[in-house]
Amino acid sequence: MMVKKLIEKVEGEAELDFSFKNNKIDDVTIKFGFYRGIENILTGKPPRDALVITPRVCGICNHAHLIASVRAIEDGYRSVGMKVNLTNKANDIREFTLACELIQNHVKWFYLIILPQLEKLLDQQGEENHALKASYLSSTITKALAIFAGQWPHSSYAVPGGVTCDPTYVDVMQAESLVDESIKFFEQIMVGVKIDDILAMDSVLDLPKIGGDLGKVLLLLGSSGMAEMGKSHDRFIVFGECLCFKIGKSIPTQVSTIDTNYVKEERQKGSMAKSVTYKNRLFEVGSLARGMIAKEPMVKALHKRYKDSTLTRIFARVYEMGLLISYSKQLLKRLNLQEESCTFKANNRPMDFEGVGVVEAARGSLIHKTTVKDGLITNYEIIVPTQWNLSNGNGEEQGVSTKAMRGATSVEEASFIFRTFDVCSVCTTQ
Amino acid sequence: MKKPKLLWLQSITCNGNAHSFFNHPELFSILSHFELLYHPLLDTEYILEEVIKTQLACDVLILEGSFREKGMLKGGVELSTVVEVYAQKAKHIITAGTCATFGGVFKEADPKNITGFAFDIKEKTKRHELYFSKLISLPGCPIHPKWLSFVLLMLAKEKDIVLDDMFRPQELYGITVHTGCSRNEYFEWKVDTKGFGLKEGCLFYEQGCQGPHTRGSCNKILWNDASSKTIVGTPCFGCTEPDFPKTALYMTQTNMGIPTTMPLGVPKRAYLTATGIAKSFKIKRFEERIIKYDG
Numbered sequence: 144m145m146v147k148k149l150i151e152k153v154e155g156e157a158e159l160d161f162s163f164k165n166n167k168i169d170d171v172t173i174k175f176g177f178y179r180g181i182e183n184i185l186t187g188k189p190p191r192d193a194l195v196i197t198p199r200v201c202g203i204c205n206h207a208h209l210i211a212s213v214r215a216i217e218d219g220y221r222s223v224g225m226k227v228n229l230t231n232k233a234n235d236i237r238e239f240t241l242a243c244e245l246i247q248n249h250v251k252w253f254y255l256i257i258l259p260q261l262e263k264l265l266d267q268q269g270e271e272n273h274a275l276k277a278s279y280l281s282s283t284i285t286k287a288l289a290i291f292a293g294q295w296p297h298s299s300y301a302v303p304g305g306v307t308c309d310p311t312y313v314d315v316m317q318a319e320s321l322v323d324e325s326i327k328f329f330e331q332i333m334v335g336v337k338i339d340d341i342l343a344m345d346s347v348l349d350l351p352k353i354g355g356d357l358g359k360v361l362l363l364l365g366s367s368g369m370a371e372m373g374k375s376h377d378r379f380i381v382f383g384e385c386l387c388f389k390i391g392k393s394i395p396t397q398v399s400t401i402d403t404n405y406v407k408e409e410r411q412k413g414s415m416a417k418s419v420t421y422k423n424r425l426f427e428v429g430s431l432a433r434g435m436i437a438k439e440p441m442v443k444a445l446h447k448r449y450k451d452s453t454l455t456r457i458f459a460r461v462y463e464m465g466l467l468i469s470y471s472k473q474l475l476k477r478l479n480l481q482e483e484s485c486t487f488k489a490n491n492r493p494m495d496f497e498g499v500g501v502v503e504a505a506r507g508s509l510i511h512k513t514t515v516k517d518g519l520i521t522n523y524e525i526i527v528p529t530q531w532n533l534s535n536g537n538g539e540e541q542g543v544s545t546k547a548m549r550g551a552t553s554v555e556e557a558s559f560i561f562r563t564f565d566v567c568s569v570c571t572t573q
Numbered sequence: 574m575k576k577p578k579l580l581w582l583q584s585i586t587c588n589g590n591a592h593s594f595f596n597h598p599e600l601f602s603i604l605s606h607f608e609l610l611y612h613p614l615l616d617t618e619y620i621l622e623e624v625i626k627t628q629l630a631c632d633v634l635i636l637e638g639s640f641r642e643k644g645m646l647k648g649g650v651e652l653s654t655v656v657e658v659y660a661q662k663a664k665h666i667i668t669a670g671t672c673a674t675f676g677g678v679f680k681e682a683d684p685k686n687i688t689g690f691a692f693d694i695k696e697k698t699k700r701h702e703l704y705f706s707k708l709i710s711l712p713g714c715p716i717h718p719k720w721l722s723f724v725l726l727m728l729a730k731e732k733d734i735v736l737d738d739m740f741r742p743q744e745l746y747g748i749t750v751h752t753g754c755s756r757n758e759y760f761e762w763k764v765d766t767k768g769f770g771l772k773e774g775c776l777f778y779e780q781g782c783q784g785p786h787t788r789g790s791c792n793k794i795l796w797n798d799a800s801s802k803t804i805v806g807t808p809c810f811g812c813t814e815p816d817f818p819k820t821a822l823y824m825t826q827t828n829m830g831i832p833t834t835m836p837l838g839v840p841k842r843a844y845l846t847a848t849g850i851a852k853s854f855k856i857k858r859f860e861e862r863i864i865k866y867d868g
Contacts, residue, residue, distance in 0.1 A: 149648050151621045152613060154588050156647065176646060179585060180682035191823045195810055199678045202589030202715065233770075251595075255614060274615055275601055282596040286797045293805035294796035295596070296589045296715050300807045302769050302823070307806035309772040311864060317799075481866050484770025484806075569587050 148554050150561065152255075154203055155568030157533075159561065161554055168557050171545045173533055175572045178415040182573065185523040190216050190492075190515045193523065194299045197511065200525065201570045203251070205296045206244040206288070207504030208525075210237060210385075211511040213301040219498025219513060220303060220487075232482035233305030235474045236291050239318075241502070242386055242471040243288035244295070246325065248505030249430070249464045250280045252565045253333070257457060258360060264559050265367050276356075280328050287321035287471075290314050304487020310480060319475050325468050333357055338465050345440035347448045357461050364454050373453035373560040375547040376425055376540070379432035380531070382406075382510065383503035387470045389437045392426060398436055403499060403510065408526060411535055415572040418534030418542070419526055427451065427543045428507025428531045429564070430460035439466070451547075453563045460565075494518040504528055506565050527570040577632035577729065579607035580624070580659055584645055584652055585679045585687065586638030588613060589715035590670040596797060597718040606729035607633065625650045627658040633728055634663035635721075639672040639679045641686045656690075660700070665728055666690070666707045669721060674712040674739075675815040692739065695815045710740040714812035719794045720745050739815075741788065749837050750784040750809045751777075753792035754801075760785070763852040764859045769806055773863060776808045777832065781823045783811035785836035 144163040149156055160172040181200050185193055193212040198205035217227045229237075254277035262268045285295040291308050292298035300307045326338055334341050335354020344352075353361060364370040380392040382403060391398045401421070408417045426432070431451060434442030441462060445455045493515075500511040507528030514522040536542040541549070544564045551557035581591070591613045597603065604615075610631065611617045611624045619629065625648050636656065645652045660666055668690050671677040675689040691701040691708055701708075711720055724742060727734050735743045751760070759766070759775035766774025776782035784792075787809050791801045802809055810822050826833040835844050 149622060155583070155613075156621065177585065179679050181678075184678065184681045189821050189824075192818070192820060195818060195822050196678060199587050199589065199714065202587045202592040205587070205589065251614075255616075259616060272601065278595055278597075278600050282598050282797070285596055286799045289797035289799040291805065293800050293802040293807050294791075296592055297812075298802070298807070299810070299822075300802070300805055305770055307769045309770055309806060311772075485768060488768050 146554050150558055153566035153568050157566055157568055168548055168551045171548050172535055174414040175416040175568055178572050182523045182525055185520050188520050190513060190520055198297045200573050202296050203248055204504045206240060207502055207509050209301050210241055211500040211502040211509045214500030215498040215511040215513045216303050218500055219496035220493055223493045223496045225493060227304055227487055229305055230482040232479055233484055235478055236306050237301055238386055239471050239474045240288045240292045242467045243284045245505045246284045246464055246467050247281045249460055251277045256562050258356060260559055260562055261363050264555055265363055283321055284325050287318040290318045305485030309484050315475055315478055322472050329465060329468055338469055341465050346444050370454035371452055373547040373563055374450050375427060375543045377451045378426045379435045380421055380426035380428055381433050381436045382501045382508035385503050387466055388433045388503050391436045393436050417530055419530040420537050425540050425543055426531060428528045430463040431456045434459040453560060456563050506567060507531060525573055529567050529571040532564045533571060576608045578610055578630055579633045580610045580631045581612045581635040582656060583613050584638035584640050586672055590637045593715040594718045594721050597722055603722045603725055622648050625655050627655055631659045631662045633665045634659050635667045635669050636673045636690050637669045639676050639687050640690055660704055666704055667709045667711060667724060669711050670716045671712045671714040671812055671817050674710045677714060678818055708740040712813040714817060745790050746788040748790055750787045750789045750791045754784055754803045762856055762859055763848045779825050780808045781825050782808035784809035786834050787811040787814055789813040
């Protein structure tokens with residue numbers, strides 16, 4: 144039996160074809176419809192125009208695209224022998240604004256998708272407007288971002304050698320105060336415990352202490368049996384050297400090093416999205432992968448009991464919000480405003496280079512590759528996180544989210560599992 | 574009184590306008606004036622599959638993203654035909670963002686077939702004639718949340734919005750991005766910035782800032798209630814203008830050292846006279862750092 148379903152409000156739409164066997168989902172084909180051609184648009188433009196164009200790939204993770212594209216240019220400059228050394232200040236400001244964007248993403252996913260969709264699935268809908276909470280924290284934390292980056296969405300304030308802003312302590316204090324407001328929200332509304340206490344947890348026995356809206360979600364997952372569903376390959380990968388994350392790949396027994404040269408993109412039949420593999424194997428990217436590779440004690444503890452299920456995946460992402468908020472506070476504290484914002488002043492920019500920029504976006508590793516000849520871009524490649532998580536597999540192995548949906552007993556259940564990966568249609572098809 | 578029915582439809586887009594508006598601190602009180610039929614992020618009365626059947630009534634239509642007549646499908650239906658039906662029904666059509674208004678970034682992927690709703694860059698499309706009496710243009714990449722809320726509240730309260738010849742509200746687009754910029758003194762005295770990463774100096778002369786010839790109130794109504802591109806030292810890229818994006822965005826195009834594009838409405842002769850006088854003075858304060866930290 145085949146069933147088609149249009150999944151909407153996933154930064155666009157995705158079309159899923161489910162095939163059933165013995166009343167359970169056996170396989171799923173994911174299709175993304177429209178290709179916008181950002182990579183082609185960049186061809187023929189000066190390299191720094193990518194800092195303005197690539198954020199327009201995505202309205203929700205535009206800042207990650209900016210940081211990936213500036214890193215690609217800096218990598219290219221370095222590859223032809225130019226010195227590009229960022230000050231701690233510039234580096235920390237970039238890290239701070241990136242962290243803000245991840246927090247914004249995580250909170251929207253939790254309140255616009257996970258909580259309402261789970262309530263709908265289990266027929267437990269209340270009167271509460273969850274979106275109001277998402278909007279509150281999202282506008283609070285992007286305001287902190289905008290103090291340095293000018294605006295969100297679509298800032299282009301990161302330039303080769305640093306950042307364009309030159310903040311004062313008035314700015315830093317305002318940003319700190321907004322981060323404090325976010326901590327209060329996280330503690331009182333989302334998790335019901337102090338931020339330091341949730342980050343110090345290391346055992347499944349700690350789970351009942353969690354309250355707030357995460358507590359509500361954990362209870363719903365536990366009581367419905369959804370907690371155990373959504374397991375996939377149990378393999379994770381993290382490419383982006385940034386924030387409080389570690390890079391590497393992991394299989395259940397070990398973490399090892401990686402090299403972006405083994406990343407391969409492939410076209411998929413019937414979809415405008417390309418799939419991507421590492422040494423021909425599929426890996427999950429995103430908060431769960433980052434928690435596993437950095438060996439965050441509570442993520443490891445949950446994984447030991449629940450494996451890579453919906454519960455571990457959802458917990459890892461909310462937990463990461465706590466990590467990021469607390470990290471962003473440290474970043475602001477240590478900012479030394481006397482350092483230079485941008486160290487690259489050379490007028491003779493290199494005319495020919497190739498560079499790779501990698502960053503951790505909310506949904507996982509984001510890779511930009513730029514090739515420049517005679518001062519113009521001749522080729523630009525963007526590999527987005529959702530290509531890893533939402534591919535249809537490579538013939539030998541099922542895709543990460545398709546495997547996770549396998550065994551679900553209804554289209555609704557499977558759609559919820561699909562959404563735990565946080566689908567971003569516009570990124571997936573650029 | 575019955576609330577006006579609001580429908581938000583997306584075409585070729587990055588979702589940036591929906592996310593920009595979602596950050597409006599009074600989002601839900603603004604939306605409370607409307608019956609929200611469909612929105613790309615929020616839970617709404619109808620699902621997309623119901624919307625594309627085109628049976629719903631609609632008073633205010635918000636369009637996000639650029640258009641193509643053929644090849645942009647939603648749920649298997651050609652989106653342009655869906656938009657056409659709702660555009661006829663609506664009393665007001667808001668093109669939210671530069672893509673929906675003029676074509677924007679995505680137009681470059683297929684310049685012949687991708688356009689804005691009523692404009693193709695500056696040229697009028699066939700829809701211009703059909704719908705000009707209902708159009709409100711809100712260009713910007715992305716749209717400024719406060720600009721959209723202003724328009725929505727004016728419509729909800731049945732007030733007239735004064736528009737210019739491209740249907741942009743004059744209150745929002747009658748001034749340039751340069752108005753209110755924290756670097757104005759440096760512009761007046763023609764002192765350019767010494768590079769990126771400084772709060773001192775003007776970005777118009779070398780860094781590519783298009784603020785003086787770009788319509789918009791980014792420096793009057795700040796972004797995220799906090800700042801703007803030019804305040805944080807990023808050039809204005811002219812994202813509200815019909816020809817956005819131009820190329821070589823971090824460099825001012827010059828001819829004999831003079832910016833090729835003049836501040837809006839300023840004759841070249843007037844500009845040269847004024848700047849000639851301004852730069853003949855060396856003013857110490859503008860050569861110094863604003864804040865001198867010890868050490």
